[in-house]
Amino acid sequence: MSAHAWVDLLLAMLGGAIRVGTPFLFVSLGECLTEKSGRINLGLEGVLVFSAMAGFGAAWLTSSVWLGVLAAGLAGGLLALVHGLVCSLPQVNDIAVGIGIMLLGNGLAFYLGKPLMEPQAPQIPSLMLGDWSSSANVQAALHINALFPLGLALALLLRWGFTHTRWGLLVRMVGDSADAARALGTSVNGVRLAATVAGGFIAGLGGASLSLYYPGSWNEGLSSGQGLIAVALVIFARWNPLRCLAAALLFGAAGAVGPALQSVGYGAAYQLFNALPYALTLLILLLTCSPQRAARGAPMELGVTR
């Protein structure tokens, strides 16, 4: 590759970091909130697909992209509600329920989304931050999903809220010691249910950015594992919303390598390059996990790190 192609590749990765990373950001923030309350929702993969379908369908039916975004969030919250309710029953394993929600969300999305393969829905507008440049590649890289700033604000809000608000402290207390919460008269299941539903709503916004921005259509291969990667990201980000932001951008960049290489005319082995985020996730899990101790910063009630 020439120097020019390298620059193009880097620009494409930069743009891709935000474009591909936005769904990662929302799902990992949603998962972060859920896990802070001491419960893991592996079902966010299903939530992502289901909300992408619901958002696309609503945007198409109402011709309003923002109603579509709202519908995606609500659909995500609804599916997460099922997870939260089932997990509130005694003796139920939250990881297993997550697998169930993953299958259910995919099934419902494929079933209800059958008529949505053909039509075009209105798209989330882009913020043109690259208009100062004369280079088409720079402009393309800085077309930013209008949901991205929302995600940015949400990351800051969560980071602040976990330490400075009554709600944030409540969620963390329930996540760190259910017994202490019960002793204070807090409903553990109630707080966890609320955190799971809110997390599902946030993850649903990630679904909207999949089907209404990039790639910007509905099909059954829309997400293959992005939701799951985002769950793993939270472990890597040590349950800190700001680190979730950094990790989401990193994974966005990794996910953009395959398409970027294709766009500069290097198409061989694209299946392998598209699998780069999975390999990166595994590598990071291997490096950050340890069998001797729970991960640093992990909510103490969380099963996934035990």
Added chain:
Amino acid sequence: MPSTVVRLWPHRIEALVLPLLALVTALLLFGLFVTIGDHSASQAWQLLFLGAFGDAFSWQNTLQRAAPLMLTGLCVALPARAGLVVIGGEGALVLGGLAAAVLPQMVPGLGGASGKLALLLAAAVSGGSWIALAGWMRQARGVNETISSLLLSYLAIALFKHLVEGPLRDPASLNKPSTLPLGDALQIGSIGTYDVHWGLAWGLSACLVSAVWLAFTTHGFATRIVGGNARTARLIGLPTQTLVITACAVGGACAGLAGGIEVMAVHTAANAALISGFGYTGILVSFVARHRPLAVIPVAILFGGFGAAGSLLQRRMGLPDASVQVLLGFSFVLILASDGLQGRIAGALNRWLDQREARRPSATPPITPPGTAA
């Protein structure tokens, strides 16, 4: 008042009733779901039954699908008995299929029973090592095996697509990239005159052997101790790492075998048709069977039947092909929710029996000190 008598059978009844209750509820919910979509629920139920178990043809179709489901079900059940929730069976299946399709190209002249066994062995080894990797990551590095096994599965599928569409592609497969087809001498045939291949026998035997291993061997018992309480297992000096990784390897080998059998009996070459979700349905099969190898057999047949009925629902009622997936999703969530009722039914049965016995004091003879009897 808690029961004073230890009875086993109320728990056995409960273990049967709870999953059945969950499945019936899932079917009802599915009926409601299609009714909302302006279809007839009763027709959907009828077609589900007809497509699965209605006649000889549907039975053959059902058993054809049940065979790989038994094996992918074991891929979840066996690690689960050692305490791990592994959900990457699809990846092990795909790699197993690839290994079986590629071995004859690397070792020409394979044929006959020994050749077939070599192919199946290659499939089992590749699937087994993939899942063993997830087990090793858990034991050595503390990486959550549910997440890692699914990531490994995505990686396996990417590798499979890369190899099948690239280096290993048969130039003659134009719009459906495949590896070179297997010769007749390496294909698995049908059982007698039935349209069911010998893979079913492999699935059944794998379930039976696993059941015997878990119930009657020391190694199987040790594995169950690790799954029941890893700390106890370490305290009494069991090699927990080896036991867990072995359970993962054996489970993965089963899923790999499923892939090999699908290639040798159905597809005759490795291509994208192999990635059809048997690995994911296997997760459900194992959970419904409560990770018991013997229970995996009927559950795999039931879900194989639902899968077989899917095309009938599509043809006769115009339902989307994902309708079976919706049914499976409902079943999965309800099966897990039914865990919340565990102990309630058995408890109620026990209380009822206690009360009945209390009302009949003569049923238990009064204890007389020795020597005072007439």
